[in-house]
Amino acid sequence: MAHEALSNSSALLVTGLKKSYGGLAATRDVTLDIAAGHVHAIIGPNGAGKTTLLSLLSGALAADAGEIFLFGEAMHDRAEQSRVSAGLARSFQITSVFDELTVLENLQVAVQRRQHVSYGFFHSSAQDKEAKDTALSVARRVGLEKFAHQLSSQLSHGARRRLDVGLAIACKPRVLLMDEPMAGMGHEESGEMIALIQSLKQELTVVLVEHDMDAVFALADRITVLVQGAVLATGSVDEIRNNAEVKLAYLGEEEEDGDGDGEKMQEETQ
Numbered sequence: 001m002a003h004e005a006l007s008n009s010s011a012l013l014v015t016g017l018k019k020s021y022g023g024l025a026a027t028r029d030v031t032l033d034i035a036a037g038h039v040h041a042i043i044g045p046n047g048a049g050k051t052t053l054l055s056l057l058s059g060a061l062a063a064d065a066g067e068i069f070l071f072g073e074a075m076h077d078r079a080e081q082s083r084v085s086a087g088l089a090r091s092f093q094i095t096s097v098f099d100e101l102t103v104l105e106n107l108q109v110a111v112q113r114r115q116h117v118s119y120g121f122f123h124s125s126a127q128d129k130e131a132k133d134t135a136l137s138v139a140r141r142v143g144l145e146k147f148a149h150q151l152s153s154q155l156s157h158g159a160r161r162r163l164d165v166g167l168a169i170a171c172k173p174r175v176l177l178m179d180e181p182m183a184g185m186g187h188e189e190s191g192e193m194i195a196l197i198q199s200l201k202q203e204l205t206v207v208l209v210e211h212d213m214d215a216v217f218a219l220a221d222r223i224t225v226l227v228q229g230a231v232l233a234t235g236s237v238d239e240i241r242n243n244a245e246v247k248l249a250y251l252g253e254e255e256e257d258g259d260g261d262g263e264k265m266q267e268e269t270q
């Protein structure tokens with residue numbers, strides 16, 4: 001069933017999403033309208049419910065209440081794999097890299113998994129060729145072409161995380177959920193990941209959970225701040241940076257840091 005109130009530009013519409021772990025409300029009545037083609041960042045202090053929210057969106061966790069629409073199509077009553085097939089995929093958790101396979105083989109497995117869902121178990125040789133070609137184009141897309149025949153276990157941390165993104169892209173998502181893609185990265189690797197996410201905007205919508213505020217401010221079209229499971233504010237980068245409540249609840253530490261590099265806040269929030 002489609003959502004009637006959907007605006008033309010909504011990629012993901014979430015209404016009244018709730019999740020409790022026993023007595024603890026991890027997600028309280030979260031409503032979000034994520035526009036197509038945007039990078040929409042979700043930020044907030046530790047324990048704010050960011051990962052829980054991504055798990056509810058991907059279907060890894062069942063919500064207690066609320067609705068999720070992907071381009072108007074109801075997702076909340078679907079299982080995780082069915083959401084992936086519809087175009088709602090999560091990188092860094094839904095897919096896993098097989099160490100003993102090469103970069104290309106890993107990508108091929110991801111493409112073949114999607115074909116299996118679409119066409120059933122038996123593959124034609126044309127589908128095998130399509131899987132190889134698609135895997136190679138995804139390797140190119142995430143900047144791993146020159147490592148295509150390298151074992152995944154030999155990749156650097158940054159390259160491995162780009163492979164994670166590639167595995168998600170191989171599922172042909174329309175909305176990609178990303179859980180801390182810059183985690184554990186140095187400056188150069190973060191820069192490469194920022195450039196990759198920036199380039200993804202041309203073809204899909206990204207929901208980005210990230211503690212690295214430099215990356216968030218560089219990438220986000222809109223930001224939602226979660227505090228104790230509830231939406232404190234949603235707005236542009238400037239609106240969020242200048243929001244007094246947000247500064248008090250979360251960004252204040254960065255302002256005190258003074259140099260604007262977000263380091264202090266990262267320490268506070270990692």
Ligand SMILES: Nc1ncnc2c1ncn2[C@@H]1O[C@H](COP(=O)(O)OP(=O)(O)OP(=O)(O)O)[C@@H](O)[C@H]1O
Nearest residue numbers: 021024026044045046047048049050051052053269
């Ligand atoms: N499986 C679980 N069982 C019980 N409580 C949980 C579970 N997972 C998360 N929580 C609690 O739910 C709240 C939200 O956690 P969540 O991991 O979603 O926050 P987060 O914003 O992603 O935090 P972080 O920034 O540290 O990753 C926290 O209080 C956490 O302790």
